[in-house]
Amino acid sequence: MKVGVIMGGISSEFEVSLNTGKEMMNHLDRNKYEVIPVVFNKPAELVEKVKGLDVALLALHGAYGEDGTIQGMLETLxxxxxxxxxxxxxxxxxxxxxxxxxxxxxxxxxxWLCWNSLDDYSPEAVERLGYPVMVKPNSGGSSIGMEKVKDEKGLHSAVLKAFTSDPEQSILVERYTAGQEITCSILDGEILPVIGITSASSEWFDYHAKYEEGGAEEVVVNLPYELDQSVRKAAMTCYKALKCSVYARVDILLSDGVPYVLEINTLPGMTKASLLPKSAAAAGISFSSLLDRIISCSLTEHKQKKGVTVHAE
Structure with missing residues (x-):
């Protein structure tokens, strides 16, 4: 089976994507797959590079990778x-x-507030929302362009930074929620062990905490039964309501015993420091087996979609 590991892309998460792709290639079973690295930084290059693949293993993050664009192109092909x-x-x-x-x-x-241009800028609206706030790109990832703002003094510069980092020129101003950060990885409809995150030196789980060695402590947490059930229900509701399939990661903050969902990642990082492989390992699933299941489930999904399409015609 020819497996093309698609990495690179055109987003600000280019380097993260390369690291994900390299890690995937290191763990793909060469007895099962013919592994083909597919690195690109211009969309036009990709059409030729994916010809002849049996499956595209997506190691992309950010715009033109995680946003449905490349998925639509691959479906067309x-x-x-x-x-x-x-x-x-x-x-x-x-x-x-x-x-x-x-x-x-x-x-x-x-x-939260969503601003689609600087014309929407309103310190008064943020004051009503309540400081501190997290200013972040609406469509970004890896905490790039994201900043915690404690008062109006730092708001304008954080907003400019977020707009610069967002490919769609849209940002969120979100009320800061203090609490324990956790993440729920879901594989083929099954919630893997919940990981708790404590940043080593940052106030929140920023880019350095995510990707620098020793930037954060990430360990499996055993939550009280009722809270654990609430977290699982929230994670699965997200997964189903947003029509996710195969795998995803739901990032959550626990505040006063209540789970607050921050975001859902459909192509979560797969570097050696990433949370999904750690969660899988805690469930007894090796990195190699994790990739096997992602590929197998994805091919099953593809066949089912083809079957539905043929039946509809």
Missing amino acids: GIPYTGSGVLASSLCMNKDLSKKILRYEGVGTPD
Whole structure:
């Protein structure tokens, strides 16, 4: 089976994507797969590079990778790919839309404002929301362009930074929620062990805490039964409501015994420091086996979609 590991892309998360791709290649079973690295930094390059693949293993993050764009291109070409489909990828990449859906489904998520241009800038609205706030790109990832703002003095510069980092020129101003940060990885509809996150030197789980060695302590946590059930219910509601499939990671803050969902990642990081492989390992699933299951489940999803399409015609 020819497995193309698609990495690179055009987003600010280019380097993270390369690290994910390299780690995937290191753990793919060469007895099962012919592994083909597919690195690109211009969308036009990709069409030729993916020809002949049996499956595209997506190691992409950010715009043109995690937002449904490449998923749609691969579907047009008839090439199976790993992870969620076009709709889920697009919805989860847009934090504002995904939070609106979660609110509708009764899932807790911090209050927020969404600004689509500097014309929307309103210190008064942020004052009503309540400081401190997290200013972040609406469609970004890896905490790039994200900043904690404690008062109006730092608001404007943080907003400019977030706008610069967002490919869609849209940002969130989200009420800061103090509490324990956890993450729930989901594989083929099953919630893996919950990981608790404590940043070593940062106030919150920023880029350095995520990717620098020793930047954060990430360990399996055993929550009280009722809280554990609430967390699992919130994570699965997100997964289903946003039409995710195969695998995803739901990032949550626990505050006063209540889970607040921050975001859903349809292509979570897969570097050696990443949370999904750690959660899988805690469930007794090796990195190699994790990739096997992602590929197998994705191919099953692809066949089912083809079957539905043929039946509909």
